[in-house]
Amino acid sequence: MIQTPYLLFLGDAPDPLAAKVAQGIRDWRPENCVGQFRMEGCKADLGLPDMTLAEGIAAGAKTLVIGVANRGGKIGQTWKKVLVAALEEGLDLASGLHNLLRDEPDLAAVAQATGRALHDVRVPEVEYPIANGVKRRGKRVLAVGTDCSVGKMYTTLALDAAMRERGMKSTFRATGQTGILITGDGIPLDAVVADFMAGAVEWLTPDNDPDHWDVIEGQGSLHHVSFSGVSLALIHGGQPDALILCHEPTRAHMRGLPDYTLPTLEQVRDMALPLAQVANPACRVVGVSINTQHMGATEAARCCAEIEDRMGLPTVDPFRHGAGRLAEALAAL
């Protein structure tokens, strides 16, 4: 578990998109952010107070989170100077970068000498059990997608926020690197060893109050041949009571697979639901989340209405319309 609050490191981000992890933390857990640390030439700005390391620490920061993608897969010397100083001044470091903090000899040495933690959220830090399939108390909802990167994380974060706004007991459960950095906790499911995937999801969503909802971030897609096994482990380990179908209607083919067309929402429903009912016979599909970022407002509204009509399920773009109707569908379950 990563200590909060955070000082967000934006480095020398060449554009706002490069800092999208930091932006996600800022959007979804503003209470965890004391400020931003920017280097010369940084083109991203989260609208948070700019702080030095000392100012961040004075404001209560416990961890410097690398919220920016690095170029070329190396942690450059300009960053290193800041990261080493952060450890020396008493901050932990957290990163979702491909190249690990712990593999940098200087960072590893300074962390050890200062007793600070290096959190590489791509690497599982727990020995997960093998799933036992035992029915757990509490309720769970999982996002399943027609494809990778259609908005499952955004949907579940928005749903969690909408549920808590309504006074429902809800916890967002991160299953990927960005989600873990946003909330400080979760499982990097795509990095877990095959035999323990479903067990990791069980571990992430344990027994809880009967009226508590775990809102589980989905990964991949049952129809994405590269990652479908991860998606199925979420369905079986999560034993969800409810599924939300996620879709991006303008995509021409499955992400990274030019020869594969996207399944229809009906196909995803008809594949995911019987699989989910193996672990939880009461599971239902309760709503649809459409990512309309490539559409105008009118087209987006028409698209959601058409799908709502076709599927007979509340259909929203949580970014445009909020996730309130999905939260209500869960409350009504």
Added chain:
Amino acid sequence: MIQTPYLLFLGDAPDPLAAKVAQGIRDWRPENCVGQFRMEGCKADLGLPDMTLAEGIAAGAKTLVIGVANRGGKIGQTWKKVLVAALEEGLDLASGLHNLLRDEPDLAAVAQATGRALHDVRVPEVEYPIANGVKRRGKRVLAVGTDCSVGKMYTTLALDAAMRERGMKSTFRATGQTGILITGDGIPLDAVVADFMAGAVEWLTPDNDPDHWDVIEGQGSLHHVSFSGVSLALIHGGQPDALILCHEPTRAHMRGLPDYTLPTLEQVRDMALPLAQVANPACRVVGVSINTQHMGATEAARCCAEIEDRMGLPTVDPFRHGAGRLAEALAAL
């Protein structure tokens, strides 16, 4: 890849069942076995010539394979003496034990000093790619089961043998520890990191002659909530042209999951086939393999006939009836 032929180490096996890995190698790859090495008190006998290490080496052995389960998860001192001597005399070691050869300091040191290899087949030795889903040449058949341990490995080994008997081009593709030790090659799929599971299966079953069949050992079950993700990675990474359904009719519940009943063969067919057709629209279910080990001959024959009638598919117990009819079903495809 493990160097063949093997000298099979049976240790002090307390009964024949403890040496079932060695028995599997003896049954399916007799040409790879020069002899057996037994210690005092060994209660297993494969009917192979008993040999000392020196005799095994003189007969051409390249690797001493630990074909016996150890008690209590430790590699005891009585075994150690033999294993160290084997390395010193020029044999590699191969093992599917939970506790790894490489984690034994004495074995690791002697292997390094002598330049011999320690093969722990539970540990992936390749950096597998992420699956790309590109259609490959050649044909593939995969065993899918109603449960774990219903006979998928036996079925595919028997099918491979029956196909080669008929002059078909066929390669058994091992996806578990025992299969890897039997053939000297394969992937320990349950130990592969989630993101690379399907890619490992693609790597295992590459482009081949149009009339060549990869006969892929199945793992787990789509209906087994602990391991279903592994099963789906096989279906999508293997992009099979044909599926064989495997079942053990007397089992009371899913292995290790007392609250879960087994699916019917129809349910497995209806779940596995549409998933397989995502990667290979031409995929068909071509036969059923029934493990009748807990039935008498009459009951077994009646059971297979009843299922054949019900499913409209050739149905055999490969152990009792051979896998010839399954091979013919593939040849007719």
